[in-house]
Amino acid sequence: MSSAEPPLIEFVDVARSYGEGTAKVYALVGVSLSITKGEFVAIMGPSGSGKSTTMNIIGCLDAPTSGKYYFRGVDVGALSRDQRALLRRHYIGFVFQGFNLLARTSALENVELPLIYRGVPRKERRGLALAALEKVGLAGFESHNPGQLSGGQQQRVAIARAVVTRPSLLVADEPTGNLDTARSHEIMQLMTSLNREEGITILMVTHEPDMAEYASRTITFVDGHVAADQRVAA
Amino acid sequence: MLEETIRLALMAIRRNALRSLLTLLGVVIGVGSVIAMVTIGNGTTAQVQEQISSLGTNLLFLRPGQGMGPRRTSAPDFSLADAEAIRNQIAGLSAVAPTASTSVNVVAGNESWSTTVTGTSNDYFTARDWPLQDGRLFLDSEVRAGRAVCIIGTTIGKELFAGRDPLGEKIRIGAVPCTVIGLLETRGRSNFGDDQDDTVVMPLRTVQRRLAGNTDVDSIMLSAQEGVDTGMIQRDVTLLMRERRNIKAGLDDNFHVGDMAQIVSTMTGTTKMMTGLLAAVAGVSLLVGGIGILNIMLVSVTERTREIGIRLAIGAQEKQVLLQFLVEAVVLSLFGGLIGVLLGLGLSALASLALGTPLVLDITIVLLAFAVSVAIGVVFGYVPARRAAHLDPIDALRHE
Numbered sequence: 293m294s295s296a297e298p299p300l301i302e303f304v305d306v307a308r309s310y311g312e313g314t315a316k317v318y319a320l321v322g323v324s325l326s327i328t329k330g331e332f333v334a335i336m337g338p339s340g341s342g343k344s345t346t347m348n349i350i351g352c353l354d355a356p357t358s359g360k361y362y363f364r365g366v367d368v369g370a371l372s373r374d375q376r377a378l379l380r381r382h383y384i385g386f387v388f389q390g391f392n393l394l395a396r397t398s399a400l401e402n403v404e405l406p407l408i409y410r411g412v413p414r415k416e417r418r419g420l421a422l423a424a425l426e427k428v429g430l431a432g433f434e435s436h437n438p439g440q441l442s443g444g445q446q447q448r449v450a451i452a453r454a455v456v457t458r459p460s461l462l463v464a465d466e467p468t469g470n471l472d473t474a475r476s477h478e479i480m481q482l483m484t485s486l487n488r489e490e491g492i493t494i495l496m497v498t499h500e501p502d503m504a505e506y507a508s509r510t511i512t513f514v515d516g517h518v519a520a521d522q523r524v525a526a
Numbered sequence: 527m528l529e530e531t532i533r534l535a536l537m538a539i540r541r542n543a544l545r546s547l548l549t550l551l552g553v554v555i556g557v558g559s560v561i562a563m564v565t566i567g568n569g570t571t572a573q574v575q576e577q578i579s580s581l582g583t584n585l586l587f588l589r590p591g592q593g594m595g596p597r598r599t600s601a602p603d604f605s606l607a608d609a610e611a612i613r614n615q616i617a618g619l620s621a622v623a624p625t626a627s628t629s630v631n632v633v634a635g636n637e638s639w640s641t642t643v644t645g646t647s648n649d650y651f652t653a654r655d656w657p658l659q660d661g662r663l664f665l666d667s668e669v670r671a672g673r674a675v676c677i678i679g680t681t682i683g684k685e686l687f688a689g690r691d692p693l694g695e696k697i698r699i700g701a702v703p704c705t706v707i708g709l710l711e712t713r714g715r716s717n718f719g720d721d722q723d724d725t726v727v728m729p730l731r732t733v734q735r736r737l738a739g740n741t742d743v744d745s746i747m748l749s750a751q752e753g754v755d756t757g758m759i760q761r762d763v764t765l766l767m768r769e770r771r772n773i774k775a776g777l778d779d780n781f782h783v784g785d786m787a788q789i790v791s792t793m794t795g796t797t798k799m800m801t802g803l804l805a806a807v808a809g810v811s812l813l814v815g816g817i818g819i820l821n822i823m824l825v826s827v828t829e830r831t832r833e834i835g836i837r838l839a840i841g842a843q844e845k846q847v848l849l850q851f852l853v854e855a856v857v858l859s860l861f862g863g864l865i866g867v868l869l870g871l872g873l874s875a876l877a878s879l880a881l882g883t884p885l886v887l888d889i890t891i892v893l894l895a896f897a898v899s900v901a902i903g904v905v906f907g908y909v910p911a912r913r914a915a916h917l918d919p920i921d922a923l924r925h926e
């Protein structure tokens with residue numbers, strides 16, 4: 293790879309507004325930042341400061357209303373809905389605060405889901421999903437439905453689902469928001485190892501400084517713009 | 527991908543087994559009743575056809591007046607001479623039977639029975655293809671002289687003789703004492719529901735002179751030879767009768783030459799129309815079944831908004847979500863169609879047992895019902911599927 297390789301994520305003066313006219317509110321205003329491959333970034337800030345909005349844009353679920361977002365050098369704002377779906381399918385994994393697993397569907401089938409959309413053949417899919425579940429420490433829980441798993445276990449299934457495709461980027465919006473401290477630390481250790489061993493770039497929203505400690509960089513949002521951007525020396 | 531989608535659809539259907547079953551019900555009843563109605567209707571039509579053609583399809587009737595029932599116009603009766611003229615001038619006939627009928631009371635010993643007596647010739651039995659089971663036909667001399675002899679149907683035999691051999695017995699027909707010389711084979715009920723065996727047949731002259739008191743012939747029954755076109759005979763007889771009845775060019779016939787084939791087609795036409803009508807009603811219930819699918823799929827999309835959000839976030843494209851819900855609707859309605867076909871065939875089999883009609887399976891209607899249930903799945907599944915595909919992933923994920 294040449295040194296001219298674009299950063300994985302680049303925001304140029306990104307704004308995101310909701311509503312029209314007098315009801316218009318800005319969730320993000322003039323945000324510029326760039327994140328390179330292999331970083332583990334924590335995003336912090338008070339409620340309503342635009343963290344989730346940023347994550348949705350970075351995760352290609354949403355697009356800026358003005359400014360540019362380049363993902364791997366591609367201008368995401370110029371892409372269609374379906375093209376953004378393809379970016380998500382091939383490069384991005386998501387972990388949500390509410391786990392968001394398919395109900396009444398086994399852990400294994402939940403983890404297999406993204407592989408189905410990638411067109412991975414059944415046999416191979418099964419193997420990859422089993423390996424991912426084992427990596428998150430859930431070997432033996434393949435046939436459990438979400439309802440039969442604890443919150444921590446459900447979040448592990450969600451992480452397994454997010455990384456089973458070996459994405460370049462893992463986007464996690466408050467992944468430990470619903471978990472107790474011990475469970476939260478376990479999840480963070482898992483994320484750290486995914487970042488270090490698999491080289492997956494991680495972006496994580498958190499309210500807890502303890503959890504942000506695991507990251508190599510912390511970006512703080514206030515009122516829709518970046519208020520601080522600190523790197524921790526490795 | 528399609529195989530996967532079908533698998534996913536089956537999973538989703540299984541997860542909501544009861545609701546899926548209730549959704550199916552509309553399509554099941556719709557398809558089932560369409561198939562049952564059409565199959566039962568076809569069976570009835572086949573039965574009518576069979577019964578009528580058992581009368582002999584080469585049979586023609588010549589009757590005075592036009593039309594049927596209350597709208598029948600009155601016109602002078604025929605005469606024996608008309609029948610003779612037809613016999614001599616029209617080619618291709620195997621039987622010409624002038625008939626005169628009247629209602630009478632028949633009495634034997636203490637038994638009395640009211641029935642219809644028909645005066646005719648031996649040709650009557652040829653034309654109606656109705657053999658005797660016992661005894662003999664009229665002798666030429668009996669026909670010419672108008673002797674008091676009769677051939678009776680089995681119902682008369684039963685009513686007057688309670689199973690005893692009626693041959694050679696004396697019965698009184700109206701005021702005329704008469705000898706029974708023959709017993710007809712049992713025919714059963716006709717299509718119009720009357721008992722064909724409730725009949726007494728005598729020589730035409732006997733009925734005319736001694737019962738009716740005139741020389742009228744109220745109808746002439748004709749039978750075409752095998753392979754002769756009845757349409758041609760109809761035309762020839764019409765021309766001859768117009769001439770004999772002095773009907774001027776431009777005026778309407780005051781008689782009617784009916785063809786068995788015509789009666790078959792009007793009768794089967796009626797049952798076919800009924801079949802079509804019932805099938806249309808059943809089709810409406812199929813439509814209602816489709817609306818049931820529409821309803822349940824809309825509910826399903828709302829209920830599964832979060833699932834749709836997850837799929838979209840994971841990288842599902844619009845067309846894949848659309849396909850998933852469409853396939854679900856089609857699989858549902860196809861299941862409904864399948865169960866409906868089985869139900870319809872079962873009902874048809876039961877009905878054919880109960881009504882004694884033949885079971886006429888029409889494979890095209892089965893295929894059509896299948897095709898229609900698939901179409902219903904596509905048509906009524908499309909709107910909910912499109913709604914699912916167009917959801918915003920962020921909103922969908924946030925949906926409670």
Ligand SMILES: Nc1ncnc2c1ncn2[C@@H]1O[C@H](COP(=O)(O)OP(=O)(O)OP(=O)(O)O)[C@@H](O)[C@H]1O
Nearest residue numbers: 310311317318319338339340341342343344345346
């Ligand atoms: N769909 C929407 N319609 C209108 N306003 C919205 C919408 N989504 C977000 N906003 C607004 O944008 C701003 C930023 O929201 P965002 O969800 O990014 O905040 P957040 O930093 O994630 O907050 P929290 O920590 O509470 O999750 C808020 O003022 C919010 O009300």
Ligand SMILES: [Mg+2]
Nearest residue numbers: 343344345465
């Ligand atoms: Mg948020």
